[in-house]
Amino acid sequence: KPVLAVVGRPNVGKSMLVNRILGRREAVVQDLPGVTRDRVSYDATWNGREFVVVDTGGWISDAKGMAARIAEQAELAIDASDAVLFVVDATVGITDEDEAVVRVLRQSKKPVILAANKVDDQRTEAEASSMWNLGLGEPFGVSALHGRGSGDLLDAVLAVLPDAPERAEEEVGGPRRIAIVGKPNVGKSSLLNKLTGQQRSVVDNVAGTTVDPVDELVELGGELYRFIDTAGLRKRVKEASGHEYYASLRTQGAIERAEVCVVVLDASETISDQDLKILSMVEEAGKALVIAYNKWDLTDEERRRYLTREIEQDIQAFKWAPSVNISALSGRNVDKLKKAIDDALAGWETRITTGQLNSFLGRVAASHPHPVRGGKQPRILFGTEAQNCPPTFVLFTSGLLDPQYTRFVERRLREEFGFVGTPVRVEVKARE
Ligand code: GDP
Numbered sequence: 001k002p003v004l005a006v007v008g009r010p011n012v013g014k015s016m017l018v019n020r021i022l023g024r025r026e027a028v029v030q031d032l033p034g035v036t037r038d039r040v041s042y043d044a045t046w047n048g049r050e051f052v053v054v055d056t057g058g059w060i061s062d063a064k065g066m067a068a069r070i071a072e073q074a075e076l077a078i079d080a081s082d083a084v085l086f087v088v089d090a091t092v093g094i095t096d097e098d099e100a101v102v103r104v105l106r107q108s109k110k111p112v113i114l115a116a117n118k119v120d121d122q123r124t125e126a127e128a129s130s131m132w133n134l135g136l137g138e139p140f141g142v143s144a145l146h147g148r149g150s151g152d153l154l155d156a157v158l159a160v161l162p163d164a165p166e167r168a169e170e171e172v173g174g175p176r177r178i179a180i181v182g183k184p185n186v187g188k189s190s191l192l193n194k195l196t197g198q199q200r201s202v203v204d205n206v207a208g209t210t211v212d213p214v215d216e217l218v219e220l221g222g223e224l225y226r227f228i229d230t231a232g233l234r235k236r237v238k239e240a241s242g243h244e245y246y247a248s249l250r251t252q253g254a255i256e257r258a259e260v261c262v263v264v265l266d267a268s269e270t271i272s273d274q275d276l277k278i279l280s281m282v283e284e285a286g287k288a289l290v291i292a293y294n295k296w297d298l299t300d301e302e303r304r305r306y307l308t309r310e311i312e313q314d315i316q317a318f319k320w321a322p323s324v325n326i327s328a329l330s331g332r333n334v335d336k337l338k339k340a341i342d343d344a345l346a347g348w349e350t351r352i353t354t355g356q357l358n359s360f361l362g363r364v365a366a367s368h369p370h371p372v373r374g375g376k377q378p379r380i381l382f383g384t385e386a387q388n389c390p391p392t393f394v395l396f397t398s399g400l401l402d403p404q405y406t407r408f409v410e411r412r413l414r415e416e417f418g419f420v421g422t423p424v425r426v427e428v429k430a431r432e
Contacts, residue, residue, distance in 0.1 A: 001043075002161045003253070005054045005077045008087035009097040013117040016144035017087055018042070018055045021154065046154045051161055054081055054249065074101045075108070079214060079231075080253035083111040083161045085153075090116040090128040090141065102134055111160035114139045115153055120146060175217060175226040176345055179254035180233065181282070182264035183274045184247060187294040189233045190328035191264060195220065195337075220338040229254040255281055259389070260288035260344050260421070262337065267325065268298035271310045279318050283423045286390045288348035290340045290421060291315070291323040297330055320347075320414060322421050344421025352385050352417055357393070364412050370405050378430070380409075392425040400430045 006021075008014050022044050044053045054077060078084055084105060088098050105112050116128035119141035128141035140156060142149035180188045196218055214231035217224055232250045255261055261282045265275050282289045299307065322340040326333040352360075361383050370378050378399030386394045393413070395401070401409075410426045413419070 001050050001052050002082040002163065003052045003054055003080065003256075004044075004083050004085055004157060004161060005081035006085045006087060007074045007077055007101060009095065009101070012087045012089040012092075013144045014055070014087050017085075017115065017117060017142065017150075018053055020142075020144050020147060020150045021046075021053055046158055049158055049161075051158075075104045077249065078104060078108045078110055080249060081110060083113070083157065084108070085113050085115055085157055086136065087115045087117050088131055088134070088139075089118055090124050090131065090139075091118045093127065093130060094134060098134065102136065105136070112136050113153065113157050113160060116141050117144055119143050119148065175224040176341075177226045177228050177257060177259045178341060179228040179258035179261045179287075180230075180264060181251050181254055181261055181278055183272070183278065186264045186266040187328040188264050191262075191292065191294065191326070191334065192216075192227065192230055192233050194328050194331050194334050195227070220341075221335075223338075225341070228258045251278060252281065255285045255287060258287055260290065260341055260348065262290045262292050262341065264292045264294050264328075266295050267293035267307055268295045268303060271307075271314050276314060279315070283318070286423050286425070288341075288344035288390070288421050289318065289321040289423075290337065290344050291318065291321050292337065293323060293325045294328050296325045296332060297327040320419060320421065320424075340421070347418060347420040348390050348422040349388050350391055350417065350419060350422070351388050352391070354384050357383050357385060360413075360416055361395070361409075364409060368408065368412075370401060373402070381431070386427075390423045390425060391419060392427065394427045394429055397428055397430050401428050 006014050006018055022042055042053045042055065044051055086101065086105060088094070114131060114134065114136045116131045116139040119125055119128045120143045125141055128139050131139035140149060140153045142153050144150070180192055182188050196216065214229050216227045216230045218227055219225075229250060232254070263275075263279055263282060265271060279289070279291075293307070322343050324333050324336045324340050326337070328334065361380050365380055370380075376399055378397050378401055380401075381396045381398060383393055383395045386392050395406075395409070406426050406428060410424055413424060413426070
């Protein structure tokens with residue numbers, strides 16, 4: 001789905017406008033200084049078209065160097081988007097901060113729609129026209145408060161939003177797309193350096209491939225891979241203000257664009273909720289997954305014993321993911337990542353024929369029939385792998401299945417067919 005970033009300085013009404021776009025009434029977001037939120041993107045639909053709204057309402061504002069800071073943060077959000085909705089306040093007029101954002105927008109060359117907000121009445125309408133001076137084309141006067149003009153605005157947004165992200169991901173047969181993700185300081189940048197250091201030079205001009213400037217092509221064992229959003233790892237984004245918020249935004253964007261994600265965990269430290277959240281993000285996005293336990297050089301025997309227990313408890317839900325114990329610093333086992341990545345991608349692409357699947361489903365039903373519920377016993381009539389990447393199965397049944405039974409079928413599918421390194425989806429279509 002294409003991504004729309006909503007940017008603008010604090011208090012111009014971005015949050016309210018995002019709510020308008022999402023068709024929600026409640027204030028989910030506030031322009032409070034220092035607010036960081038977990039979710040930064042939302043699914044939206046307009047006239048039957050689906051897109052993702054990246055909300056930058058969580059900007060941290062402080063008095064010093066505000067324009068520069070806002071520009072820096074806008075840059076990160078704009079990087080991750082396909083088009084930008086730039087929001088200004090018609091009642092205030094053009095400020096230095098607005099102009100700082102405009103400079104970033106110009107450089108990015110992404111399509112921009114300009115919304116002049118707080119046009120609540122006739123009088124402010126004239127003020128909205130003064131926003132022509134930003135040089136971004138026609139300003140759309142809107143009132144996020146009353147909903148005024150938001151339909152026209154969305155029509156304009158959709159007109160510039162590409163159907164599919166305008167990046168190279170649909171390139172069939174191009175280099176596989178890998179994202180290195182993980183919470184700050186686990187060693188992502190170090191790992192990337194190790195991987196790129198193992199080859200002589202980064203190829204940047206392969207015939208027939210387009211490279212997003214934030215990506216790097218890296219050769220591993222004679223094969224070319226595209227590492228997604230490495231600029232984020234190179235630029236030391238974590239030192240920027242609002243880093244947690246933007247780290248999370250970047251992580252989400254990188255996962256979205258990747259086919260396979262290498263989630264880096266720090267083996268020398270306790271597995272945290274943040275680690276688990278990133279693992280879940282990968283699974284929910286339906287991407288292939290490899291887990292790298294980094295900083296292995298810092299673990300002693302006791303820590304490793306404890307880690308084994310943590311993995312059994314917390315990582316159980318991801319035990320299908322291949323894992324490698326590495327040291328990005330010394331390079332230990334880093335060369336083993338390639339095989340884990342290839343295995344995960346193979347699992348992710350697996351196609352099971354309808355014949356194979358139904359013979360398997362027949363055996364499952366014979367050995368473990370669905371329990372009888374209220375005198376009825378739902379049966380699986382037929383199944384098919386509706387799509388791969390990740391493998392997604394649709395089961396046609398004579399009635400609703402217990403969620404527990406669906407999970408059982410999913411487990412059996414894994415036992416039967418492997419599906420190393422990939423989420424597996426099972427959908428049920430009940431014929432009542
Ligand atoms: P990022 O924030 O995930 O990109 O993490 P960095 O790559 O910047 O690494 C954070 C810190 O951990 C740096 O000081 C690295 O030198 C250190 N580090 C990374 N990998 C290893 C490792 O395998 N072993 C040890 N001992 N330190 C590491």
